[in-house]
Structure formats: structure tokens, C-alpha cells
Amino acid sequence: MTGTSKTTASLKVTLDSWESLFRAQVAVMRKISAMEEFNSLSMREYDVLFNLRFCPGGRSRLVDLNQNLLISQPSLSRMVTRLEDKGLITRESDPDDHRALLLSLTEKGLALQQEIGRQHAKHLHELLGDAMSEEEFREMQRLTGKLREAVA
Amino acid sequence: MTGTSKTTASLKVTLDSWESLFRAQVAVMRKISAMEEFNSLSMREYDVLFNLRFCPGGRSRLVDLNQNLLISQPSLSRMVTRLEDKGLITRESDPDDHRALLLSLTEKGLALQQEIGRQHAKHLHELLGDAMSEEEFREMQRLTGKLREAVA
DNA sequence: CTAATTTATATGCGTATGCATGTAATAACA
DNA sequence: TGTTATTACATGCATACGCATATAAATTAG
Secondary structure (H helix, E strand, C coil): CCCCCCCCCCHHHHHHHHHHHHHHHHHHHHHHHCCHHHCCCCHHHHHHHHHHHHCHHHEECHHHHHHCCCCCHHHHHHHHHHHHHCCCEEEEEECCEEEEEEEEECHHHHHHHHHHHHHHHHHHHHHHCCCCCHHHHHHHHHHHHHHHHHHC | CCCCCCCCCCHHHHHHHHHHHHHHHHHHHHHHHCCHHHCCCCHHHHHHHHHHHHCHHHEECHHHHHHCCCCCHHHHHHHHHHHHHCCCEEEEEECCEEEEEEEEECHHHHHHHHHHHHHHHHHHHHHHCCCCCHHHHHHHHHHHHHHHHHHC
């Protein structure tokens, strides 16, 4: 505990807090996955469209996209094939690195993302909007942001 | 906006906050799933042992257990079979309701949960302990608790 | 400049998953 | 009480998943 050393939160508080976040996430995800907007596309698949929509330049390498998802690289590779077969995204070889692919939404993919996103936003707001005050939501965002930074 | 109506957080703040929580969870889970303690048992399987360990009476119906997990009931049913085959949990018919099962840990299952849990706690603390102050962790726990209540 | 290493994606293969549905037991109702 | 509806769990089947590994391209080492 000398000099510039940071203090570390206690084991119990760290674990209890993570456990609470995790269980909250499970509870919310169970509700979300039952929502009608995810009948045509699974949440995992939608998440790919969502990430492509908002990634810089609207293009992303498979590996970079994978960073934001829980599935393995081979699973994402095959999911991309399926989404491509459905006409929702395109795979292009990266001219600067012929190993890599640049993934992007097709017009159809963008339209579907927007349609599902609209419904999803509405339903999420209905589900969670009253859970806490706006200030508390902001604080939760700030804290989860710190958590994310810590593991990046 | 009359009388006792609660104010609802704005759409944007609600969604951004949820998005932030979700991404933080993904980032942490990616790290966790790579940890050595989950070589013998997947996180999902461990979570079943964990839930059984801490549920009231150390026994739980399959349906009740399922509430705390993201997998479907049929998947849990088969996972239980596998965990039973490994000698980690037992399935007993509920004497009060012959449709239901009472699941509980075997001695071996308890021992394994404790062993994995010990390592997991250590690693999680190393991973997250410095992410924020103890007060902030407590606040995160409080807020995620509210979130969970809201969807219960 | 060639050889070894690393990085990005794909594929074989066994297994886990979800959906729809089945079976059995309890609860509700008329 | 007999009938219907509901609840708890299991199973058939098609598909998605993860792990190990292959392939191909870029980077590094010697």
C-alpha cells in the first residue's frame, strides 16, 4: 500500500456485484428473447447486424466483429455464411489484406436491422424504462463502461 | 402525468444504459470463459452447480432452476442428464408432486463446485477488482438489483 | 531473400441447443 | 366426479455450436 498503488475492491464486493449484474442480464435477456421481433432472426444474428450497422465505416473484419460477441470465431464464420445466404450481409475480400474479409450490411440487411431495432427499442423501453430513475440509468451506464474498460 | 404516475426514463438513456451493461457483460464473459477452471466444465454447467449450491434447501425443481439460466427447458433437461451421468447431481422425484424433479448436488458435485468456485472467485477478483471503487461496485450491485426486480 | 511464425478465415466432426411435441401428473371446472 | 386445461419434464429432429485443425496470406527472423 505504498506510493501510487490503487486500492482494490474487496473480493466479496467485487463478486457480489458481478453476480448481480450477471443475473440481471440473464433476467432481461430471457424476456428479450421471447419478444416477437426475434422470431425471424435470433438475438445473436441480430447482434451481428447491429454491430455492422454501427461499426466505423459500416464495415468490419470478422475477427473484429467477433470481439463484441460471445460466440467462437468458427461459429461466427458460419453464421456469416447463413446471413449472406439470406441476403442480409456481404463478404468482400479486404484489398489491403487478402486474408481478411470486410463484412457489411446489404440494403436488405440494413432495412431488417432498422425494423427489428425499432421494435426492440420500443419493447426494451417498455420493459426497463421504469426500473430506475434517469440519473440511475446514467450511473449504471458509467459504471458498466468502467467495467468494460477494465477488461479491454 | 397526474397523481401517482412514476416518471419513466427516456428511451435513449434506457437503451444506451442497457447496451452498455450488455457489452460489459460480453467483454467479461469472454475473459471468464477462457479461464482454466472452465476446462472440465462449461460455464453453463458450472452455473447449474452454483445455483444448486445456493438455492434454498440445496434442492430445486428443474423449472425453477431454469428461471436463472438462459438455456431452454429441454436443453437444461439434457444437461441435467449429463451432469447426473458425471455423478455431480442427483434427480429425485418430488414426493409432493410426481411430475416434478428435485435436483441436488452430490458430494462430488459440491466438491467440484467449491473447487471451481474458489478459482473462479480468485480470477474474477484479479480481473475486475481494480475496475472501480468499492462504493461504485456497491452502487452497481444496487442498480442491477433494481433492474432485475423490474423484470421479475 | 528464404524460412519460420503469426494472423485471418474456413472446415471436419462430435456434441449441445432450440423448437415442436409427447407423456404423465396435478389443478380447475362444470 | 368426470372432463378439460395446465404444469413438469422428456424426446425426436434439424441445426448451431465449440474445439481442433487446415489453408492461405502477411509478418518476422536469420
